[in-house]
Amino acid sequence: MENEKKATLQEFLNIIAQKNLLQSKFLKTSLSDITDQEIIKFENLLSFYMQRENNTIEQIADKYLNKIFYLMDDQRYFAEHNRYRFSTFTETESYYNDPVYMNSYTVGLGLSTYLWRVHREVMRFFSKYLQLCKTGRTYFEIGPGHGEYMVTAMQQTNFHQYIAVDVSKTSVELTLHYINHSMKEHDKKYSVIHEDFFKYHNEVLFDAIVMGEVLEHVENPSDFLNKIYQIASDDAHIFITTAINAPQPDHIYLFNNLNEITELLSKSNFIVLDFVAVNTNNVPIEKAEKKKIPIVVAFILKKKLNPLESK
Numbered sequence: 059m060e061n062e063k064k065a066t067l068q069e070f071l072n073i074i075a076q077k078n079l080l081q082s083k084f085l086k087t088s089l090s091d092i093t094d095q096e097i098i099k100f101e102n103l104l105s106f107y108m109q110r111e112n113n114t115i116e117q118i119a120d121k122y123l124n125k126i127f128y129l130m131d132d133q134r135y136f137a138e139h140n141r142y143r144f145s146t147f148t149e150t151e152s153y154y155n156d157p158v159y160m161n162s163y164t165v166g167l168g169l170s171t172y173l174w175r176v177h178r179e180v181m182r183f184f185s186k187y188l189q190l191c192k193t194g195r196t197y198f199e200i201g202p203g204h205g206e207y208m209v210t211a212m213q214q215t216n217f218h219q220y221i222a223v224d225v226s227k228t229s230v231e232l233t234l235h236y237i238n239h240s241m242k243e244h245d246k247k248y249s250v251i252h253e254d255f256f257k258y259h260n261e262v263l264f265d266a267i268v269m270g271e272v273l274e275h276v277e278n279p280s281d282f283l284n285k286i287y288q289i290a291s292d293d294a295h296i297f298i299t300t301a302i303n304a305p306q307p308d309h310i311y312l313f314n315n316l317n318e319i320t321e322l323l324s325k326s327n328f329i330v331l332d333f334v335a336v337n338t339n340n341v342p343i344e345k346a347e348k349k350k351i352p353i354v355v356a357f358i359l360k361k362k363l364n365p366l367e368s369k
Contacts, residue, residue: 063108065115067097070104073119081126088175096181100172103206106239107165110232118165122173125166128307136305136350142312143305147277150308159307160228168204176336176354180299181210183334183356184268188214190358191295194265196221198289200255200282201272205233208268209240212248217266220248223258256285263291271354273300274309283326287361296328296359302335304352315347316355327362 067089075082092100107118135143144150153159171177184207191197192215199222202208208222224230230252237248251258267290273279279300290296302313313319316335323330337346337353346353 063105065101065104065108065118067100067104069115070119073116074123077119078123078126081123085173088173091175092172092178096172096178099206100169102240103168103172103204103236106236107168109239110235111161118169121162121165122169124162125170128163129305132305132307132309133352136303140350142309143307144310145277146310147275150275150310153308154226154228157228160226163308164204164229164232168206171204171206174338175340176338176352179334179336180354180356181206183332183358184210184297185214186332187295187297187358191266192216194218195291196260196262196264197266198222198260198264198268200267200269200286201225201229201275202233202250203229203270205229205236207270208233208248208250209237211266211268212237212241212244212246215266218247220246221260221264222248222250223253223255224250225252225254227252255282260289263294264289265291265294267294267296269297270299271301273298274304274311274313276311279311280322280326283322283328287327290361292361292363294361295331296361297356298323298359299354299356302347302353302355303350304354316343316353319355319357323357323359328359329362331358331360333357 071085074085104118107113108115132143171181188211195218197211197217197220199208201224202222208220212220222233230250233250267286273282276282286296300313300319302315320330333355335343335353335355337351339346339351343353
């Protein structure tokens with residue numbers, strides 16, 4: 059891009075410290091183990107967001123803090139009512155069609171990939187997943203959101219083609235622009251489609267399927283898992299993340315503990331090859347579940363080819 063804008067992690071943190079002391083303290087703790095490579099990736103994201111809409115670093119910081127505002131408001135509601143604010147997609151659909159909300163949401167979520175320890179751990183686990191499926195016919199991603207996972211997959215693997223679908227037009231445009239920003243020179247064949255996952259049809263089965271933090275956004279997670287089973291090749295490796303006790307404005311399906319998710323995966327005929335569970339307070343998962351501390355979980359899955367196959 060012309061007039062390329064650059065900014066550093068420290069510059070971003072300095073602005074956060076001026077605007078929100080509590081969030082500044084949280085980030086100082088959260089970033090204690092960030093690697094040099096993760097800082098480079100964060101700063102690439104930061105410069106991309108600044109360039110895309112000709113924003114200053116302060117405007118990007120404001121979008122991040124706007125996401126935090128929504129997050130804290132829903133956490134207060136969850137603490138009081140012990141449930142998410144909404145439980146149907148109809149109630150939250152307006153968020154996906156609101157470009158102002160979605161812009162702050164996707165920018166904030168994208169930056170949190172490296173700002174938050176829980177999301178860094180999941181991204182590190184994703185890189186481990188990619189080592190299991192470095193080549194194949196088609197990589198498929200459901201809900202690419204901010205695009206960081208799709209770009210990482212395109213950089214670290216060599217599939218014949220990469221396809222993503224997202225119900226949000228904002229997310230589709232953001233992902234396409236981020237691919238162009240991060241991979242200026244490449245020969246990868248890819249498409250990012252504005253489409254309902256259930257309406258999308260592909261002629262061939264997928265060798266790698268990624269679905270990051272989607273299950274908590276839908277009314278019936280089992281429908282998504284059953285659909286994934288149908289479109290995955292027998293040898294496919296599948297990467298899925300979701301959240302436990304993690305209120306946000308558009309989260310509608312509440313997982314109370316890890317066991318609920320693993321049982322759902324088993325009933326959907328998947329084998330868990332590996333998983334990681336990370337919580338915001340860095341306490342044992344049993345304590346996090348009991349205290350209703352938000353947990354992010356990621357799974358590497360394979361299909362059960364025999365319905366009687368053990369976990």
